[in-house]
Amino acid sequence: MEAAGISPEPLVCLRARDLLHTVIVGHDGAAALITEVEAYNGPDDPASHAYTRTPRSTMMYGPPDRLYVYRIHGHHCANVVTSPEGEGAAVLLRAGRIVAGHAQARARRGDVADHLLGRGPGNLARALGITMADLATELTDPRGVHLAGSRAGGGPPAGVGVGPRVGVRLAADRPWRFWVPGEPSVSAYRRHRAAVGDDR
DNA sequence: GTTTAGATCAACT
């Protein structure tokens, strides 16, 4: 019997919330205020690449504040490893508002409206110039792609939107997506066509 | 065995 058991959010969700309204600096001066993220909880999350442990996913089990990049549909997606060594949790950067280097971002993305430059994980990565070459980048090292030390959006967001992750097939109902309400750069929810929930 | 490159198609703008 579930005694009013609202399952507590894993730590990675708190880290995901923390990343909102922080700035990620990409290549050639392009930078984005993070407005939408998703949490992936390693071995306890069927939707995570770390669910099966391989030489590749081992990187996610490594030290935090490193960049995990993967390809999908010919695009790249950027994740931040957030957990201490051994846990394999990471946060997908789903959207951001370009706050610097608009010209560079637009050169890579094409001539689109500002709020569309970093809308969606593939677009955000492209706007920032992130590719597989940036895999395992130290996000604390200002020489390359990195996270700004502190929030530059005027502080933490007033409220945070919460909902299920976009486009995942497995564990589709876990509300581990977080976004800044009112941000036009946040993408709409799209459920996977063959989405499957958890059995627990 | 694992990893990267490309593609498909429902949902979105």
Added chain:
DNA sequence: GTTGATCTAAACG
């Protein structure tokens, strides 16, 4: 028209 923690297949060790 555009996008994407899916999917298949080719490349690699």
